[in-house]
Amino acid sequence: MKYMCLAYLNETKSEAMTEAERNAFLDVCFAYDDVLRAKGHFLSGEGLESARTATTVRVKNGKPFVTDGPFMETKEQLGGVLILEAKDLDEAIQLISNHPGIAAAGFEIRPIADMTSALQASEKRRRAAAKA
Amino acid sequence: MKYICLAYVGEEGWNTMTESQRNAALDEVFSYTDELRANGHLLAAEGLQSARNAATLRVVNGKVSVTDGPYVETKEKIGGVYVLQARDLNHAIQLMSKHPVVRAGGVEIRAVLDMTPMLEASRERRTGAKG
Numbered sequence: 001m002k003y004m005c006l007a008y009l010n011e012t013k014s015e016a017m018t019e020a021e022r023n024a025f026l027d028v029c030f031a032y033d034d035v036l037r038a039k040g041h042f043l044s045g046e047g048l049e050s051a052r053t054a055t056t057v058r059v060k061n062g063k064p065f066v067t068d069g070p071f072m073e074t075k076e077q078l079g080g081v082l083i084l085e086a087k088d089l090d091e092a093i094q095l096i097s098n099h100p101g102i103a104a105a106g107f108e109i110r111p112i113a114d115m116t117s118a119l120q121a122s123e124k125r126r127r128a129a130a131k132a
Numbered sequence: 133m134k135y136i137c138l139a140y141v142g143e144e145g146w147n148t149m150t151e152s153q154r155n156a157a158l159d160e161v162f163s164y165t166d167e168l169r170a171n172g173h174l175l176a177a178e179g180l181q182s183a184r185n186a187a188t189l190r191v192v193n194g195k196v197s198v199t200d201g202p203y204v205e206t207k208e209k210i211g212g213v214y215v216l217q218a219r220d221l222n223h224a225i226q227l228m229s230k231h232p233v234v235r236a237g238g239v240e241i242r243a244v245l246d247m248t249p250m251l252e253a254s255r256e257r258r259t260g261a262k263g
Contacts, residue, residue: 002178004178004180004213006203006210008203008204023253023254023257026250026254027254027257027258030251030254030255030258031258044176046134046136046215046244046245046247047244047245047247048136048242048243048244048245049242049243049244049245051242053221053242053243054240054241054242055221055224055225055240055241056238056239056240056241057225057228057229057234057238057239057241058234058237058238058239059234059235059238064229064230064234066225066229070240070242071138071140071208071238071239071240072140072204072206074204076203076204078138078240078242081136081213083178089185089187092187093187093189093198096189097189097196097198102189102190102191102196103191106188106189106190106203107188107189107190107203108186108187108188108202108203109186109187109188109189110180110181110183110185110186110202110210111180111181111185112178112179112180112181113178113179113180113181115179118158119162121155122155122158122159122162123162125155125159126159126162126163
């Protein structure tokens with residue numbers, strides 16, 4: 001099973017770290033990512049630029065409406081995304097519980113939907129519509 | 133530049149749709165995703181299961197605490213994640229403004245941080261510490 005792990009962090013707190021603190025924290029995080037990678041659990045990961053640089057697109061009166069900032073104004077913001085391969089949710093929880101990043105971030109773990117059958121059914125409908 | 137686009141959807145809206153409404157919505161989403169892929173703008177896309185299946189981990193008093201449900205309880209939840217390749221933020225906005233998933237809630241566009249220099253510096257510190 002694939003799991004999307006969303007890391008939420010308080011940017012003000014993480015920006016207040018000294019360089020030495022930040023380096024030490026990054027080192028333990030990257031070292032643990034290497035462990036996950038070596039065991040085949042780490043499928044991909046991305047860190048995000050500050051939520052202050054976020055842009056949100058919504059639809060208002062049928063037209064796209066663009067605003068600065070994240071979708072939700074909350075104390076913690078999404079700071080990174082990790083895709084894990086795990087047997088089940090319990091294993092994903094265990095893998096993230098051991099991640100040193102958890103000292104600075106809260107993690108939301110979400111099972112990834114297998115879209116294969118929905119995609120195949122949609123392709124079939126669209127092909128039939130194109131023929132008609 | 134790489135951009136992560138978080139698609140927030142109102143799950144209730146989806147659950148009250150009829151099957152043919154759902155199929156029509158999926159067909160629109162998949163065909164625009166195909167267009168993005170064909171133009172080299174789509175690096176990855178993942179749909180998520182309902183946020184009811186989420187688990188959230190936090191550190192409370194030095195210990196990891198696990199709770200059911202998403203990190204933030206809101207009406208709209210992250211339902212999918214797209215990784216786009218775009219010239220700049222305006223280009224990413226333009227690409228996502230046309231995406232039918234925007235109508236299901238909204239899309240947050242976030243620039244991906246280039247971690248390469250941080251990762252390299254960290255590798256150097258770690259191998260240096262060992263040697």
